[in-house]
Amino acid sequence: MTADPVRLHHDGDVAVITIDNPPVNVTSQPVRAGLMAALDAAVRAGAARIVLTGAGRAFVAGADAREFDAPPQPPHLPDVVARIEASPVPVVAAINGAALGGGLELALACAARVAAPAATLGLPEVTLGVVPGAGGTQRLPRLIGVAQAVAMIAEGRVIKADAAQALGLVDAVCDDPLAHAARMALPDRPATGARPTPAADDAALDAARARAAKRSPRQIAPQRAVDLVAASARLPLDQGLALERAAFLDLKTGDQAAALRHLFFAERAAMALGRQGGAPVERAVVVGGGTMGAGIAYALAQAGIQVATVETDAAAAERARGNLARLYADAVRRGKMTAGQAAADQAARHSLHSGYADLPPAQIAIEAVPEDLTAKQQVFAALDAALPADAILATNTSYLNPDAIAQPVRDPSRFLGLHFFSPAHVMKLVEVIRARATAPETLATALRLTARLGKIPVLAGVCDGFIGNRILTRYRQICDVMLIEGALPAQVDAAMRGWGMAMGPYEVQDLSGLDIAYANRKRLNWASQPGVRYVPIADRIVETGRLGRKTGAGWYDYDGGTATPSAMIDAIVTQASAEAGITRRAFSDEEIVARATTAMIAEGLQILDEGIATAPSDVDLVLVHGYGFPRWRGGPLHYAGRAGLTGVLARIEGYAAADPLSWQVPAILRRAVETGVGLDELTGAPG
DSSP states (O other): OOOSSSSEETTTTTTEEEEOOOOTOOOHHHHHHHHHHHHHHHHHHSEEEEEESSSTTTTEOOOOGGGGGGGOOOSHHHHHHHHHHHHHHOOOEOOOEEEEEEEEEEEETEEEEOOOOEEEEEOOOGGGTTOOOHHHHHHHHHHHHHHHHHHHHHHEEEEHHHHHHHHHHSSHHHHHHHHHHHHOOOSSSGGGGOOOOOOOOOOHHHHHHHHHHSTTTTTTHHHHHHHHHHHHTTTTTHHHHHHHHHHHHHHHHHHHHHHHHHHHHHHHHHGGGGGOOOOOEEEEEEEOHHHHHHHHHHHHHTTEEEEEEESHHHHHHHHHHHHHHHHHHHHHTOOOOOSHHHHHHHHHEEEEEEESSSSOOOOOOEOOOOOOOOHHHHHHHHHHHSSSOOOEEEOOOSSSOHHHHTTTTTTTTEEEEEEOOOTTTOEEEEEOOOOOOOOOOHHHHHHHHHHTTTOOEEEEEOSSSHHHHHHHHHHHHHHHHHHHHTTOOOHHHHHHHHOOSSSSSSHHHHOOOHHHHHHHHHTTGGGGGGGGOOOOHHHHHHTTTTBBBGGGGGGGEEEEEEEEEOOHHHHHHHHHHHHHHOOOOOOOOHHHHHHHHHHHHHHHHHHTTTTSSSHHHHHHHHHHHHHHOOOGGHHHHHHHOOOOHHHHHHHHHHHHHHOTTTOOOOOHHHHHHHHHHOOOHHTOOOO
């Protein structure tokens, strides 16, 4: 923050108030106090008009979310907004950039609004688990109507300047909003606060509730936002504002808001890693043109990078071309580009190659071939010979040891793992794997590339499955234990969905294919590993030929795309219990959720203790962005901290006493409870 986050200067009889609180001009307490003082000073100086604008690329990008965990400090934002609205001198907002959350609430109180063409406007508070708290739910409907306002607020939608002008949210869009705001004729209309209540629109409100239930199941803030917009059509402004403020203060201290803030800051910190050096990448090689390779190649091309895709022969190269064409066709169907743009981009950005001869001098090569160590080593031996000596070499392996894969590479300092998630052009997560010899500059360039792709990078060390797949394996193992003790697959899936997971563990396996995890179990020889409670149910299902949706049967039977519980699977499960001498018992949904989530927490803590993950938030980012962990619960380690580590320790100790082969207490958990020191502090992570 600058020494003076709010500046006032006069241009004739126009007073210009500039908010300068980098990087995004959040409305921290010094900004709020500075605004009050500047407004008073402008009036005392006899200004005929006040123009409110922002420095840099933002007008005001919202409140300072870090203040949410502390008692509110005056002046409060609603007081600043009310002061603008009641100003004896008209205030015009010159929206130079993002006007989000509290920034848009400031602008709504102004007599007029002018936006730059690149400006964005919105009230995205629901994405942080709260609702607008300075009049947004009451003033926006009075300006643009209930239907448009509820769509923006309940979905946290951010719109561009031209769309805002079409709605009547801004009065003009121009290249120099400051100059226009200083001279424009003020619209002949009452301030939003003086407008009558807007017309009710029950159909729009019902539709918004339905959309919120579908888009944000079990989240509180979107439904509360709909309620508040509905109140704007039946209550006077002062009563609506009081209702809104009470809802905001209630939600901001809740578990969901805390979880969503946690992820907001974790994502921001992760993406900042890509701005800390590294070399630019303009040319890349992708080895493998299947689903994963094509997705990676497409993502690179969309970031403006030239991509050479390598396949084994001409026929495979043509299949890769078809996979890329399908991705472009899908983008055209979704309105992301025109057919002409898609054809031009595919022709200009992509080349297909059979073998490694005549590859362009790329700065990075990413391997995306099936999980076979020998095949991957052969790929990197060929890449090492074909590409410049300083080209970065990256494996997209999900489980295999990158150090073993790198053995043919002459200079392993330029080798690392880049574990994309499928579909690679959609999923935002990338696990960036530090191999044993990975050089800092190699890591920095890879992180810079992920930032250019708009991905969220999470640094991880080398272990089987890294962060995400290692936790997934543990989660599935504990769910299999519950199966053999008395649960059934459909019950486990329903319990986990009801708790908030995007899909249950057995639904996910059917979607991805049971053969993948089966091959990994065989590779690790789990059935013969000492000290492991091995449950053979999944193996038996694979051995019947049921591999999931791709074969029309897996844990579930499929009629077209519809899954139904399988009597055959239930029989395999109960037979496995009998063969193991286990008397099956009933499981409640609560017990299923407790055991499954505790398994994720325990493995995440073990990964943290081993240094595979460097911060608790890294574990949370991977599970939320890669594995369907409910965002509004913040990730497994945030969830554990919010619930209380003492209780988590007691639960694991109880499980370990009954089943020592399946459960052990992570040492870092015991240290945290015994010392009272948080996980962030124990690991040296920024809290």
